[in-house]
Amino acid sequence: MKGLFWNSRGIKKNGVSSFLKDQILEHNFHFIALQETMVENIEDKILRKIDPKETYLWKWLPSRGKSGGILSGVNLEVLDVGSFHEEKYLLQLTLWDKQMKQKWDFINMYGAAHEENKLEFLTELARVCSGITIPYMLGVTST
Numbered sequence: 272m273k274g275l276f277w278n279s280r281g282i283k284k285n286g287v288s289s290f291l292k293d294q295i296l297e298h299n300f301h302f303i304a305l306q307e308t309m310v311e312n313i314e315d316k317i318l319r320k321i322d323p324k325e326t327y328l329w330k331w332l333p334s335r336g337k338s339g340g341i342l343s344g345v346n347l348e349v350l351d352v353g354s355f356h357e358e359k360y361l362l363q364l365t366l367w368d369k370q371m372k373q374k375w376d377f378i379n380m381y382g383a384a385h386e387e388n389k390l391e392f393l394t395e396l397a398r399v400c401s402g403i404t405i406p407y408m409l410g411v412t413s414t
Contacts, residue, residue, distance in 0.1 A: 272368075274302045276410040278381075282308040282342065288320035295322060301349045302366075303327065304379040306412040308340030328352055332362050338384040343377070360392050361399060376407035 275294060279287055282305065295303070311333040318329050327344035334340030341362050345352055351367040353374070361380035368375065378399065383392035400409070 272302075273298060273300050274304065274408070274410075275300050276304045276306075276379075278306045278412045280307050280309070282310055282313070282317060282340075288317065291321040292323065295326075299346070300344075301346050302377055302408075303342075303344035304377075304410040305342040305344075306340070306379065306381040306410075307334075307338065308342050309334050309337060310340055313342055330355055330362055330364065332357060339381050341379050341381050343379045345377070358395050358399065360395050363399060365405075374405050376403055376405060378407060378409045380409065380411045382412060 275298070281287065291303075291305075294300075308331065313329065313331045319325075322329070322344065326346055326348060328347055329342065329344050331343065332339075332341040343362050343364060345364060345366060349369060351369065353365040353367055355365070356363040360382060361378055364377045366375055366377055367373075380396065383389050396411070400407070
């Protein structure tokens with residue numbers, strides 16, 4: 272299983288799209304977890320720049336202000352997406368590995384940027400992880 276976890280600190284910064292495209296083409300990741308995209312909406316043109324072959328299913332959560340934002344990509348040649356669940360700090364996708372014939376959860380999480388939200392972030396993390404009954408992979412960034 273090959274994945275990319277990266278705190279991008281801005282998906283629209285110069286060079287980020289071409290860097291991601293090159294990494295995707297070279298490594299053919301099964302999943303991608305980007306945190307801190309710093310955008311409210313991921314436009315189709317950004318997705319086409321980083322995934323020109325349209326190999327991935329993309330799902331995102333908007334940033335709140337200048338911080339946050341999550342983008343998750345799943346390689347549909349390797350994995351099927353059964354469902355997804357959004358929370359304030361995370362995006363959870365239930366996946367089916369076509370080769371291993373196994374179901375698992377992929378969780379992309381970006382933590383609270385401000386001290387006053389840390390307890391809310393940790394509570395959400397604990398609640399979601401305690402409710403999972405299948406294998407899972409968790410990628411967390413917290414500042």
